[in-house]
Amino acid sequence: MKIAVCIKWIPDTAEKLELREDKKWIAAAGIDFTMNRVDQCAVEKAIRIKEARGDEDEIVVFSLGPSEASEGIKMAMAMGADCGVLLTTDEEGWDANCTAEALASALESRDFDLILFGHESGDMSNCQTGLRVAHRLNLPCVSRIRDLEIFEESASCKRETEAGLEIYKVKLPAVFTTLGAVLATPRYPSLRGIMGAKKKEIEEIKVNKGTPQLEIIELEKITNERKGEILGDDKKSAVSNLMKKLSEKGLLKG
Amino acid sequence: MQDIPNKTNIAIIGSGIAGVCVAYQLAQHGADGIAVFEKEEIAGEATGLSGGSVRPDYLGNPEMIKAVKYGVDFYQNLADEKNIKPLKGNLFLGYTDEMEDLFQEKVRVLEKCGWNEEMVSKNKVKELFPHLNTEDVKSAMYGPDDIRFDNPYRITNLLAKKAQEKGVDVFTSTPIKGIDRTNDHIQGIKVKAKSGEEKYIKTNYLVNCAGAWMKKINQMAGLDLPFYPIRTRFSVTDPIDEFDYIIPSIEGLVPPDQEPDFHEMWMHNEQKGLLFHADMYYEEIPDPDKMKSGFNSAYLAEIAEKIAYHFPDWIDKIKIKSNVAAKRSFAQDGLTGVGRSKEVSNFYYLGGGHGGFMQAPGLGLALAELILEGNYRTFDMAPWDIRRLTERDYKGPPVDHLRCPRRIIY
Numbered sequence: 147m148k149i150a151v152c153i154k155w156i157p158d159t160a161e162k163l164e165l166r167e168d169k170k171w172i173a174a175a176g177i178d179f180t181m182n183r184v185d186q187c188a189v190e191k192a193i194r195i196k197e198a199r200g201d202e203d204e205i206v207v208f209s210l211g212p213s214e215a216s217e218g219i220k221m222a223m224a225m226g227a228d229c230g231v232l233l234t235t236d237e238e239g240w241d242a243n244c245t246a247e248a249l250a251s252a253l254e255s256r257d258f259d260l261i262l263f264g265h266e267s268g269d270m271s272n273c274q275t276g277l278r279v280a281h282r283l284n285l286p287c288v289s290r291i292r293d294l295e296i297f298e299e300s301a302s303c304k305r306e307t308e309a310g311l312e313i314y315k316v317k318l319p320a321v322f323t324t325l326g327a328v329l330a331t332p333r334y335p336s337l338r339g340i341m342g343a344k345k346k347e348i349e350e351i352k353v354n355k356g357t358p359q360l361e362i363i364e365l366e367k368i369t370n371e372r373k374g375e376i377l378g379d380d381k382k383s384a385v386s387n388l389m390k391k392l393s394e395k396g397l398l399k400g
Numbered sequence: 401m402q403d404i405p406n407k408t409n410i411a412i413i414g415s416g417i418a419g420v421c422v423a424y425q426l427a428q429h430g431a432d433g434i435a436v437f438e439k440e441e442i443a444g445e446a447t448g449l450s451g452g453s454v455r456p457d458y459l460g461n462p463e464m465i466k467a468v469k470y471g472v473d474f475y476q477n478l479a480d481e482k483n484i485k486p487l488k489g490n491l492f493l494g495y496t497d498e499m500e501d502l503f504q505e506k507v508r509v510l511e512k513c514g515w516n517e518e519m520v521s522k523n524k525v526k527e528l529f530p531h532l533n534t535e536d537v538k539s540a541m542y543g544p545d546d547i548r549f550d551n552p553y554r555i556t557n558l559l560a561k562k563a564q565e566k567g568v569d570v571f572t573s574t575p576i577k578g579i580d581r582t583n584d585h586i587q588g589i590k591v592k593a594k595s596g597e598e599k600y601i602k603t604n605y606l607v608n609c610a611g612a613w614m615k616k617i618n619q620m621a622g623l624d625l626p627f628y629p630i631r632t633r634f635s636v637t638d639p640i641d642e643f644d645y646i647i648p649s650i651e652g653l654v655p656p657d658q659e660p661d662f663h664e665m666w667m668h669n670e671q672k673g674l675l676f677h678a679d680m681y682y683e684e685i686p687d688p689d690k691m692k693s694g695f696n697s698a699y700l701a702e703i704a705e706k707i708a709y710h711f712p713d714w715i716d717k718i719k720i721k722s723n724v725a726a727k728r729s730f731a732q733d734g735l736t737g738v739g740r741s742k743e744v745s746n747f748y749y750l751g752g753g754h755g756g757f758m759q760a761p762g763l764g765l766a767l768a769e770l771i772l773e774g775n776y777r778t779f780d781m782a783p784w785d786i787r788r789l790t791e792r793d794y795k796g797p798p799v800d801h802l803r804c805p806r807r808i809i810y
Contacts, residue, residue: 176690220697334638334719340704343697376594379402 147203147296149192150258152249152276153185153222155215156269169364171238181218184264186225186332188324192262193226193333195296204228208252210245212236216348223343224335230348241360246278248353254283258319260301265290265323273323280321287321288314292328402569404591404599409433410771411589411603413576413617416447417552417757418750419609420560421764427566429768434568435601436560437591439575439613443556446611446728447757451668451677452552453649454758455490455543456510456517461797465513467762467779472547474761475555479547482558487669489648490546491520491528493537495663498655500539507541517543529647533710536663548649548668552757579606579620586621586746605771608749611756612688612727618749623741626789627752629688630730633679633695635703638719639672652710662706673721678706682730693725728756735797737786738763740770749786 157163158178166173181189189207196203207222209215210233219230233248253261261283263276273289280287292311293304296318305312306325316322335343377391378384392398410426412419415438423436438444454472456465479486494500503519510517520542525534528542549555560570571591577598578590588602610617612629649668654660666677685691700720708715729751731737736753750767753759766781776782788796 176687176692178693178695217696224697224700334721335700337704337708337715337718337720340697340700340720341708344701 147195147199147259148257149195149203149205150208150253150256150261151185151189151192151205151222151227152208152261152263152279153189153218154182154264154267154269155179155209155211155218156182156267159183159268165365165367169366170362171365179214179217181221182264182267182269184266184268184324184326185218186221186264187326187330188262188264189222189225189227190330190332191294191324192260194330195260195294196226199296206231206256206258208233208249210235210240210248210353216350219348220343220346221335223346224339225333226339229346232348232350233353234350235353235355237355239358239361240355241358242272242274242278243359244355244357246275246282247356249275250279250282252351252353253279260296260318261285261321263321263323265325276321276323283321285319285321286316287323288316289323290325291322292325294322294324294329402571404571404574404593405433405435405569405601407433407602408435408569409603410435410605410607411601412436412607412609413589414438414608414610414613415442415556415560415570415572416445416609416611417443417450417556417559417760418447418611418764419607420556420563421760422607422609422750422767423568423570423764424559424563424566425761425764425768426771427563427568429772431768431772432567433604434563436563436568436570437574437576437589438570438572441572442560442570443553446726447556448553449724449726450552450757451649451666451675452549452555452757453490453546453668454548455546455649456506456515461783462509462513463779463781463783464759464797465510465515467766467781468755468758469513469515469762470765470779471758471761472545475547475549478555478559478562479549484549484555486547486549487646487649488544488547489528490543490548491525491648491650492541493525493650493652493663494539494541495536495652496538496655496658499653502655503539503541515543516545517541529650531642531711531713532650533712542648546648550669576610576617576620579617579622581621581744584743584745586744603746605746605748607767607771608747609751611729611751612685614729614749614751616688621741621744621747623743623747625737625741625749625786626732627729627737627749627786628684628731629727630682631685631691631694631725631727632677632682633693633699633723633725634675634677635700635707635720636670636675636722636724637673637707638721640674640714640717642717643669643672643674662709665706665710667710674707674718676703676707678703684730685727688727691725691727693723695723695725731786732789733796736763736784737789738767738781739785739787742787752786 158180161177164173192205205227207219207227207230266273291303292306295302377387520540525540580587586606608617614627618625651666652663654664731752738750741747766779769777783797787794
């Protein structure tokens, strides 16, 4: 079985982000980037599928971005992915449509049985790329899955909605966009995995974004209007001030 | 909430272990009007992330040995008072004949200063850490009485509390916004209070203990002292099943005149796993407020290869759980800088070098004496004045390291 996992290299969500002067993107200098968290879970799921089925499966990781995005592929390789393809670009302004087009072209000729995406990126949160790729490849797609079981020519999965779970049987090849840790908590890379990743090759394919359908005009930071209040410098005064405030609001009984 | 005063006698910038020790020692000597200004929280940066050890790290100069030894007793007293048990033991490993000579010389110097450090056999090393690869170990120096705290953050906070009991004010979340200097004198500082308003504070003395932010503070005072912010990285492993015993803190050393290799590392217990510090080079960071941690695949591969070398039996068991990047100050020769500015008569500094935690109590005492009495009394730290790096004729301390001090990328 051939499994593709598509990952995104995004600003670390722990970073304090500032906007660039033209307000069209964030100021990336001095910011750590990392693999999108739900994508890590998708990689983990792929590795677990491979481990459960034996060594013959192949996991190929795809990413689209500048050359540094190869670091995300290396992370996935350290976890256990076999090889990687980086669609390199220095262009900005890739919308979900452009990204899906480039990914679909790269995936199309490679005959994957299973294509996994994290369902949402931590930076743009558009939740579109996986669905658009499935559409372009004319493959079935289930989004927001929290469980996935693979059989010979099909898979069963559970899709999470606000109301509950939907359980599907899907003919392979198929595309799935995955939820995070509920599907599979990503492993820490082993020493052997990290050292092995150094030797694994990443195929690079230069891509052009074409004509995006969307253009970022401006980004705006949301100012958090919620105000914190320090209730005291020591436990005693903090607790008594808290009790006073709660009782003023009528939140204490008895 | 404490009100920020309009005037202080001694304003200290930074509440890492350096700032806290200076404040404590000043208060201990009866000074009043001491205030510490901290942009975030006590021990929130390099101190909190440090190894918390007090050991004879590359010490050849008797004055520095005395100062660090003072630190051992100082911390032990604090630990006794708070019912904390420090971890014991430090082990240095050498992999060349040259290292053995250095260790032996070190043992002799330390013995004269009353510090118990001994040469031990490879078997002893094996006994102290059975899972460590000792194949290439040629010599080892062991300090059974050297101490280490597994929570330097807590120790620093306890000490800050003691300083506060002696009248020191500590203002956290209160960054410095400007320094008012007239000719050769600091008149005051501008801070941003927790409430958000900026406030001017007159001060008689100003002490820069701002760690990685020392350079920024110096620049605010119009001073060009050679302290730089640097990044140093370490990795923590997931728990390892067989690793259910306590090891000394262990440092593998390469002679100072050689390029570092995979033997060079520093490690200790961290919960049920290992903390492994193996950055071969420290990297200067342009701005401590915008630092890339640099945990790329090349760094991780380097660390993994090192760990694999030191623990061949654990190669399939060790998993790297987290990577941590700390920011700290560094002076070009790798040694601590402490003293008073030549250009600005009431501006003092303490930082740079390795081993801030172990040196801070002693150097805090030295700096308190320099501020209050105008001279060093207990320890003569004059050679550690940072002028050693800017004035050709200024006599610095004898460079006598166990490890190369100049491994820094600019």
